[in-house]
Amino acid sequence: MNIGQAAQASGVSAKMIRYYESIGLIPKTVRTEAGYRVYSDHDVHTLRFIRRSRDLGFSVEQIADLVSLWQDRERASKDVKAIALEHVSVLERKIRELQEMASTLKHLATNCHGDTRPHCPILEELANDEIGEGHVKPDAKFGVLGKAPARQA
Amino acid sequence: MNIGQAAQASGVSAKMIRYYESIGLIPKTVRTEAGYRVYSDHDVHTLRFIRRSRDLGFSVEQIADLVSLWQDRERASKDVKAIALEHVSVLERKIRELQEMASTLKHLATNCHGDTRPHCPILEELANDEIGEGHVKPDAKFGVLGKAPARQA
DNA sequence: TTTAGTCCTTCCAATGATGGGAAGGTCAAG
DNA sequence: CTTGACCTTCCCATCATTGGAAGGACTAAA
Numbered sequence: 001m002n003i004g005q006a007a008q009a010s011g012v013s014a015k016m017i018r019y020y021e022s023i024g025l026i027p028k029t030v031r032t033e034a035g036y037r038v039y040s041d042h043d044v045h046t047l048r049f050i051r052r053s054r055d056l057g058f059s060v061e062q063i064a065d066l067v068s069l070w071q072d073r074e075r076a077s078k079d080v081k082a083i084a085l086e087h088v089s090v091l092e093r094k095i096r097e098l099q100e101m102a103s104t105l106k107h108l109a110t111n112c113h114g115d116t117r118p119h120c121p122i123l124e125e126l127a128n129d130e131i132g133e134g135h136v137k138p139d140a141k142f143g144v145l146g147k148a149p150a151r152q153a
Numbered sequence: 154m155n156i157g158q159a160a161q162a163s164g165v166s167a168k169m170i171r172y173y174e175s176i177g178l179i180p181k182t183v184r185t186e187a188g189y190r191v192y193s194d195h196d197v198h199t200l201r202f203i204r205r206s207r208d209l210g211f212s213v214e215q216i217a218d219l220v221s222l223w224q225d226r227e228r229a230s231k232d233v234k235a236i237a238l239e240h241v242s243v244l245e246r247k248i249r250e251l252q253e254m255a256s257t258l259k260h261l262a263t264n265c266h267g268d269t270r271p272h273c274p275i276l277e278e279l280a281n282d283e284i285g286e287g288h289v290k291p292d293a294k295f296g297v298l299g300k301a302p303a304r305q306a
Numbered sequence: 307t308t309t310a311g312t313c314c315t316t317c318c319a320a321t322g323a324t325g326g327g328a329a330g331g332t333c334a335a336g
Numbered sequence: 337c338t339t340g341a342c343c344t345t346c347c348c349a350t351c352a353t354t355g356g357a358a359g360g361a362c363t364a365a366a
Contacts, residue, residue: 004313014314015354034361036314045282052279057254060352070276077265077273084262084275091255095248101210102244105237114234122233123223126205129198157342167343168325187332189343213323 006039010047017047025050025064058087159192163200170200178203178217211240 007014020026026046029037049070053063062083069075111121160167173179179199182190202223206216215236222228222236264274
């Protein structure tokens with residue numbers, strides 16, 4: 001199977017498959033004489049595992065850990081659970097942050113007439129020097145909206 | 154006021170102030186003879202406006218729109234409201250995505266003993282070829298966890 | 307057999323918002 | 337006149353991903 005077919009079958013783009021190989025998340029594949037990468041069903045299985053992990057928001061680093069645990073028949077399930085729960089807590093923190101932003105904005109928007117007049121509490125609040133110092137404080141480690149997983153069709 | 158003091162006073166790092174200037178979000182400042190940037194209280198006010206917008210998760214592009222509306226005394230409040238509500242809907246979509254991830258993971262973790270034995274439903278599910286095709290599908294435009302606003306102290 | 311079209315290869319660049327750091331100039335206090 | 341804190345510009349790294357260019361390989365049809 002060529003990389004395009006493996007991409008199709010796994011839902012991981014060819015670009016990303018090469019990238020995952022380059023960073024060592026997946027091993028280097030066998031090549032044809034012409035240099036084409038060749039994939040087995042087993043490789044596709046691994047790629048799907050990776051894709052599903054991505055879909056759940058795990059970082060590449062975490063996925064590397066999960067893959068290695070997955071392939072280790074002696075693994076302790078607590079090691080897997082720890083990664084999952086750690087990630088859940090990160091997700092939940094992120095959710096709370098976004099919820100705070102959304103609710104603040106909705107509140108402001110509610111008080112804004114939304115007509116052709118210039119008066120706008122949203123801008124007034126953003127411009128208000130009195131607030132915002134000890135306010136929400138986005139998490140230091142993770143941003144608000146990041147760039148994109150975006151699976152292939 | 155030098156850039157460091159403006160950073161302190163606004164909560165926007167000096168690095169970011171220079172960056173915002175370079176991309177045209179804020180105008181080029183007056184410089185001293187030695188080339189130091191000089192900021193007024195008014196500039197700091199604008200920077201605070203920007204920081205608060207960032208704290209609410211607006212992109213730089215949206216912030217540019219907000220700043221220009223803010224400075225336009227003739228603006229229609231509906232234009233501001235539209236930006237805010239559009240952003241709210243993006244935030245809410247993001248929140249739903251993360252909630253789906255978190256709840257899936259929590260469910261899996263609940264069924265995982267988390268002991269020293271190798272049996273682990275989390276990995277089994279990630280490896281399951283039967284599911285995951287029409288599953289969650291992270292939004293095509295925005296990623297899961299991005300990099301960092303991280304305000305200066 | 308040639309040719310068109312689709313696939314593959316590698317390499318480089320961009321994304322968005324931010325931090326890190328180097329190399330060098332400036333300024334105020336001691 | 338030195339020290340140290342500040343400023344300047346410039347380049348690099350992050351994270352996961354896409355885009356594209358240049359060129360080779362394969363396949364099907366003319």
